[in-house]
Amino acid sequence: MTDGIGNPRDLALSGAAAPAAPAADTSPALDTPRTRGDGPAIPLGGDATLDRHTRIALLKEERAIARRFEGGKMWIYPAAAFTCYAIWLSFFPLAIMGWLNLPLAFVLSTVFAVGGYVTSHEAMHSNIARHGTKWRWLNEWTGKVSTIIIVFPFSMARLMHLEHHYHCNHPEKDPDYPDRANGPWHAIYKTWLNRQPGVDGSIHIYKRILAEMGTREAADALKDTVRLQLIFMAVLFAMAWSGYAIEAALIWWLPRHIGLSYIRFYLSWAPHHPREDQGRYGNTRLFKSRLGQIGSIGMETHLVHHLYPSIPNHRTKEAYYALRPILEKRGVHCPEI
Amino acid sequence: MQSAVQALFKIMPFLFGIGFIAPLIAQTMAYWGWSPPLGLSPIGFGLLIGGPWGLYATVRGRWI
Structure with a gap:
């Protein structure tokens, strides 16, 4: 139901405002x-x-x-995304060579994990460059590099985020609905619970929504997720069995988990609590x-x-x-x- | 291919237990200078914890 001005789904897809x-x-x-x-x-x-x-x-x-507030200095998002990604990537060889301050790298990696979602979020809404424009590739690559630390491919992140906009707070259709919680401590607990392998949490909801979408983009997003998760595991296992388990834990594994919990708490639970109004x-x-x-x-x-x-x-x-x-x-x- | 990947993800917590948690335990113990009990090697102790823990997570669907 709208004020008769347009389809909110189409408008949200184009990055424009949805009508009231x-x-x-x-x-x-x-x-x-x-x-x-x-x-x-x-x-x-x-x-x-x-x-x-x-x-x-x-x-x-x-x-x-x-x-009046659309656009602006959007170059800061790709600049931040690529700089942080390059710094984070450099941590791996530096750690192996023993030239890295691990506690500092851990803190920075966690900040990059959280901040990466912010830069990718602008790309999800095509705010860096729209379809068909000269800088569109920059929009896409900003999104892609930003979410690698949290092992959440941009293709999946964008589809799920747009679904969240279309169906905000809908118990079945909003992919972020599993983050619903009674209070802040419960919300923090849910950020952990929803990542457990057998719990009907975020990834299971994502898979169901992707199956319902049935599009090529949905299938590709699922494949990208499988690929990135396998790469993540392969890197962790290889580093761990080569004697760099602590380095792998502090550069990628822990920052990813802390980052995901922070993102889930602040980007999903806090602004939508109590998730009753659609x-x-x-x-x-x-x-x-x-x-x-x-x-x-x-x-x-x-x-x-x-x-x-x-x-x-x-x-x-x-x-x-x-x-x-x-x-x-x-x-x-x-x-x- | 799809079923193989699905099977792999189904046992991923167990693989994670032996592939990452076990060496992480072993290397953390070595870093802090802790000796494993019962004359076990650090990686042996790591596998003794990581393997069953990963198996528990695979069966139960939760790490805790």
């Missing part, structure tokens, strides 16, 4: 009397109670503001993180990303403050961030 769905917003803000001086003359209780004309007017205004304005929450905007990898303002995936991660906070008056009129709870 008249969400049944259950935000606590709806129950709170409006006291701000800039509120509307006629109280608007939230998206569900706004008339069609108001909703369309707000959406147009929202889109005009959002457009509406455009209610499927993602705005929150203040103890680790700040950088520590939470920009997830405090993740709602802006779900509304407008073309706005890059480093501009979502700026965009949030510009969009805030409109979001408040929509009944979204908008904290200071």
